[in-house]
Amino acid sequence: MILLRFLSRVRCLAAMLLLVAGTSVASADVFTIRGISVDATGEDVIAAKEAAIRQGQSQALERLWDRLVQVQDRATVPPVLASDIERFVQNFSVSDERTSDVRYIADMTVQFAAQPVRDHLRFAGVPFVDKPAPTAVVLPIYADVAGEQLWQSGNPWLEAWVSSFTRDSLSPIIAPLGDLADMSLIDAQRAAAGDRVAVQAFAEHYRVENAIVTRASMIGDQSLEVSYQEIGTPDRAGRFALVKGADETPEELLLRAVIETQGRLEQAWRQANTVRFDQQAQLIALIPLRSLDDWIAIQADLGAIPAVASTKVLSMTREAAVIDLAYYGPSEQLAAFFRQRRLSIRPIDFINDPDTAQLLERRSTLPTWQIGRL
Numbered sequence: 001m002i003l004l005r006f007l008s009r010v011r012c013l014a015a016m017l018l019l020v021a022g023t024s025v026a027s028a029d030v031f032t033i034r035g036i037s038v039d040a041t042g043e044d045v046i047a048a049k050e051a052a053i054r055q056g057q058s059q060a061l062e063r064l065w066d067r068l069v070q071v072q073d074r075a076t077v078p079p080v081l082a083s084d085i086e087r088f089v090q091n092f093s094v095s096d097e098r099t100s101d102v103r104y105i106a107d108m109t110v111q112f113a114a115q116p117v118r119d120h121l122r123f124a125g126v127p128f129v130d131k132p133a134p135t136a137v138v139l140p141i142y143a144d145v146a147g148e149q150l151w152q153s154g155n156p157w158l159e160a161w162v163s164s165f166t167r168d169s170l171s172p173i174i175a176p177l178g179d180l181a182d183m184s185l186i187d188a189q190r191a192a193a194g195d196r197v198a199v200q201a202f203a204e205h206y207r208v209e210n211a212i213v214t215r216a217s218m219i220g221d222q223s224l225e226v227s228y229q230e231i232g233t234p235d236r237a238g239r240f241a242l243v244k245g246a247d248e249t250p251e252e253l254l255l256r257a258v259i260e261t262q263g264r265l266e267q268a269w270r271q272a273n274t275v276r277f278d279q280q281a282q283l284i285a286l287i288p289l290r291s292l293d294d295w296i297a298i299q300a301d302l303g304a305i306p307a308v309a310s311t312k313v314l315s316m317t318r319e320a321a322v323i324d325l326a327y328y329g330p331s332e333q334l335a336a337f338f339r340q341r342r343l344s345i346r347p348i349d350f351i352n353d354p355d356t357a358q359l360l361e362r363r364s365t366l367p368t369w370q371i372g373r374l
Contacts, residue, residue: 030067030132031090031117033060034168036108048104057085057092060110064117067170068128070274078124088116127276131306133171133269134209134340136230137202139191140175143217150188151178157216160254171266173212181205199231212236214261216254226257228265236268272336275306275328283331284314286348287321287371295321298371301341307334324366342374 038056042048065077080088090113098105114130121128141148142157149155161175176182185205190198191213203211210232217225219241227239240260244253289295302308309326316322327334338345348370
């Protein structure tokens with residue numbers, strides 16, 4: 001048991017180091033599908049391997065559609081012919097290969113090229129989401145007759161999160177190490193109370209934006225009650241209960257609860273961030289500027305917002321830029337996307353600068369908004 005716990009913590013540490021090494025990891029994983037099991041036969045092992053690779057790429061593409069597209073829109077994804085799948089594939093790798101003269105078995109990882117995938121969905125008018133939620137670190141509180149525990153070595157809820165770590169998700173979550181540094185930053189009481197200062201300091205310690213406080217407790221010996229609250233941007237929260245299966249161990253029940261929590265967080269992100277390309281609107285935006293670097297940074301943020309269709313500079317001075325911005329979906333969703341990038345967007349009624357006011361007046365048929373930093 002001690003060895004297993006040690007290995008789990010090493011696994012978590014490796015995951016954290018991977019995250020710290022670069023924030024692009026989570027974004028790249030959106031288009032990467034792992035754990036595809038293939039098994040094919042052919043005239044010889046070479047033919048079997050070729051058949052298995054085609055099989056794996058097809059399965060991976062179907063799983064990618066499930067990740068990017070909501071259930072109610074899934075049937076609208078245009079089918080892809082087997083002969084066309086390769087144009088979506090950027091690269092792939094195989095592991096755990098087993099062969100005979102006519103059979104090939106392996107596990108595959110397939111990384112898809114982002115732009116062909118986006119184009120396929122967008123040209124068909126299929127709403128989709130391709131941006132991951134901000135990576136979050138989980139704070140798993142377990143409540144029993146002894147009270148609420150977080151860092152105690154016997155916390156089975158913490159162990160369940162550590163052992164089920166995965167980064168293949170639209171809502172990437174890492175488990176904490178539970179070391180002395182963690183203990184010094186926050187305890188079960190402050191986490192359960194949603195102490196934002198303490199929770200955000202804990203998230204910063206792991207170099208992530210958000211933390212998810214989740215609480216699990218057994219109701220009798222047949223039901224597990226779970227609640228979760230994300231602290232950061234966005235705020236996602238919920239609760240549910242699971243009934244223990246007849247032959248299910250408490251550890252298996254907790255692992256199932258982890259998967260359910262991850263699925264609910266992912267679905268909440270998918271629902272809030274799916275872009276509908278059949279809805280397009282336009283606005284004029286005034287962007288106060290402090291420096292050239294400020295303008296470059298805001299341009300980069302606008303380019304990273306999936307609902308922004310295009311931007312066109314209408315006027316620029318040292319103090320401000322005026323742009324024509326086309327976007328998909330409702331304005332409320334656009335504002336939510338802006339908040340995720342630490343930007344604000346709000347309607348404005350009065351402009352101090354006469355030249356800017358005159359320019360905006362000529363385009364008075366479009367709503368006028370102001371973009372700034374939160």
